Amino acid sequence: MYIIFILCLFGQACIFQVYSIPVHIGMKHLKSAAKFWHISDLHLDPTYHVTEDHTKVCFSSKGVPAQDPGVFGDFLCDSPYQLILSAFSYMKQADLQPDVIANMTLTIQQFFPQLPVYPALGNHDYWPQDQLPTSPNAIYEAAAKLWSPWLNPEAVATVQKGGFYSMLVKPGLRLVSLNTNLYYSPNEVTVNMSDPVGQFQWLQEALELSRQNKEKVFVIAHVPIGYLPFAMNTTAIRESYNEQLVKIFRNYSDVVQGKPVNSIFVTPAVTPIKSLSEPFSNNPSLRAYLYQPDTFALLDILQFYLNLTEANLERRSEWKLEYIMTEAFSIADLQPNSLHQLALRLEQSQSKDFDKYFNHFMVSYNSSITCEGLCKIVQRPHTLSRDPSLGFCLLRLSAEEVMSLEPEFEEAHISIRDALKGLM
Structure with missing residues (x-):
C-alpha cells in the first residue's frame, strides 16, 4: 500500500480538489496527468475593514496596527x-474541470454547487x-x-x-481525513492521553482494511507530523503522538x-501570516498538484500567488x-527519491536551490530578504525526516562556525550552551 500525506498548516482547514483535464502550461507531465488543488489556511476574519485607525482594521492583529491595509487584506491580518x-474566483476561471473539492462549506457551495466535498x-x-475536545460536542x-x-x-x-473519517474517492483510492488538532502541542485538553478519541486505533483499522483491499491512501490533516521551520526543538504535534x-x-x-519511501507536503496559506518580530511573511497562495491517474503517484506542483x-x-x-x-528545482517528479535528492x-x-x-x-x-546563519540552520533540517534539534545540528559545525552564530542565538533568546545541553 502506498500512502501520500497532504497536510494543511495552521488555519481553518484545507481544500482538496481533483482535476481530470490538462491546463495549458508547457510541462512534460501534463498530457497524461490528472490534477487536484490543495488550499489551506483561509483564516476568514469577518471583522476586517479598512479604516484610518490601523489598530482597528482587524481583530486578528490583536491591536497591532495594520501596515498597509487594502481591499484584499494586510500582512498582519487574517483574510x-x-x-x-x-x-475561489480564480480557481473557477482556470482551464480545469474539477471532480472533488473540500471545505469552507458555504462559499464552496456557491462557487462549485455540484461537487462532492x-x-x-x-x-x-x-x-x-x-x-479541540475528545468527546462529541456542538462543533463536531x-x-x-x-x-x-x-x-x-x-x-x-x-x-x-x-472530527475524522475515511471515504473511498474512487476504486483503488481512499482518502483518510485525520483530526490531528487533537495532537497539537497547544491543545491542553489531550495532555497525557494515550489515544484521544481512539483515533490511533481507528486509523490502524482503516489502513489495514485499505491494505486488504489493495487501495492507495491520501491522508489529509491540518497539523503535520515532523518538525516545522523555526520550531527549534519541538514538533507541531506532541512528540509522543508524533512517534x-x-x-x-x-x-x-x-x-x-535505506530508501526514501514517503513525503509530506505542507501547503502555503491563502491568508498572509506575519509577526512584527520577523521580517518575512507570505503572499496569498493556491497550489495545484499533478498526479498519475492510474498509480496516483504525485508528479508535479503548480503554485499560484497573489x-x-x-x-x-x-x-x-x-x-x-x-x-x-x-x-x-530540476527534479524528475515528486516521488520520494526525487525529493530526497533535492533535500540533500x-x-x-x-x-542556489x-x-x-x-x-x-x-x-x-x-x-531581497535572505536566509543565512541561524535562519538557515533551523530551516534546512525540516526538509529531511531526521532529528533537527539545534544541538545535533551544531555538533556538525566547526568551533569557528558555532561561535560566529552566538549573536544570532542571543537575538533568538537561546544560547549555544542551551542548544548543546546534554549532548556532550
Missing part, C-alpha cells in the same frame, strides 16, 4: 472575505482556539451536519465522534530499507503562476 472570494478540521475551527455535530451531503453515514458518525503516527504510517507504507501589495494598490486581484516545482542539495552550504526554496517559502513576498 478578508474579498481575498477568499478572489481565490472532503473536509479536514483545522485548529481555528473550534473555540477556544486549538482546544455542526460539522457533521454541514458535511453530510458529501459523506456517507459511517463517515458522518466518526466526524460526530471526533505513534510515524510508527503507524511506517507499518502501512511500502518500505524499502501579490497582495499590488492587488491593494490596483484594487483588483491578478493571480499568477509562481513556479512549477520540477522546472524550478538544500543542505549544501552554498545552495535553497535561496530559491526560501523565496517560494515566502511565496515571493520579498526577494
Whole structure:
C-alpha cells in the first residue's frame, strides 16, 4: 500500500480538489496527468475593514496596527472575505474541470454547487482556539451536519465522534481525513492521553482494511507530523503522538530499507501570516498538484500567488503562476527519491536551490530578504525526516562556525550552551 500525506498548516482547514483535464502550461507531465488543488489556511476574519485607525482594521492583529491595509487584506491580518472570494474566483476561471473539492462549506457551495466535498478540521475551527475536545460536542455535530451531503453515514458518525473519517474517492483510492488538532502541542485538553478519541486505533483499522483491499491512501490533516521551520526543538504535534503516527504510517507504507519511501507536503496559506518580530511573511497562495491517474503517484506542483501589495494598490486581484516545482528545482517528479535528492542539495552550504526554496517559502513576498546563519540552520533540517534539534545540528559545525552564530542565538533568546545541553 502506498500512502501520500497532504497536510494543511495552521488555519481553518484545507481544500482538496481533483482535476481530470490538462491546463495549458508547457510541462512534460501534463498530457497524461490528472490534477487536484490543495488550499489551506483561509483564516476568514469577518471583522476586517479598512479604516484610518490601523489598530482597528482587524481583530486578528490583536491591536497591532495594520501596515498597509487594502481591499484584499494586510500582512498582519487574517483574510478578508474579498481575498477568499478572489481565490475561489480564480480557481473557477482556470482551464480545469474539477471532480472533488473540500471545505469552507458555504462559499464552496456557491462557487462549485455540484461537487462532492472532503473536509479536514483545522485548529481555528473550534473555540477556544486549538482546544479541540475528545468527546462529541456542538462543533463536531455542526460539522457533521454541514458535511453530510458529501459523506456517507459511517463517515458522518466518526466526524460526530471526533472530527475524522475515511471515504473511498474512487476504486483503488481512499482518502483518510485525520483530526490531528487533537495532537497539537497547544491543545491542553489531550495532555497525557494515550489515544484521544481512539483515533490511533481507528486509523490502524482503516489502513489495514485499505491494505486488504489493495487501495492507495491520501491522508489529509491540518497539523503535520515532523518538525516545522523555526520550531527549534519541538514538533507541531506532541512528540509522543508524533512517534505513534510515524510508527503507524511506517507499518502501512511500502518500505524499502535505506530508501526514501514517503513525503509530506505542507501547503502555503491563502491568508498572509506575519509577526512584527520577523521580517518575512507570505503572499496569498493556491497550489495545484499533478498526479498519475492510474498509480496516483504525485508528479508535479503548480503554485499560484497573489501579490497582495499590488492587488491593494490596483484594487483588483491578478493571480499568477509562481513556479512549477520540477522546472524550478530540476527534479524528475515528486516521488520520494526525487525529493530526497533535492533535500540533500538544500543542505549544501552554498545552495542556489535553497535561496530559491526560501523565496517560494515566502511565496515571493520579498526577494531581497535572505536566509543565512541561524535562519538557515533551523530551516534546512525540516526538509529531511531526521532529528533537527539545534544541538545535533551544531555538533556538525566547526568551533569557528558555532561561535560566529552566538549573536544570532542571543537575538533568538537561546544560547549555544542551551542548544548543546546534554549532548556532550
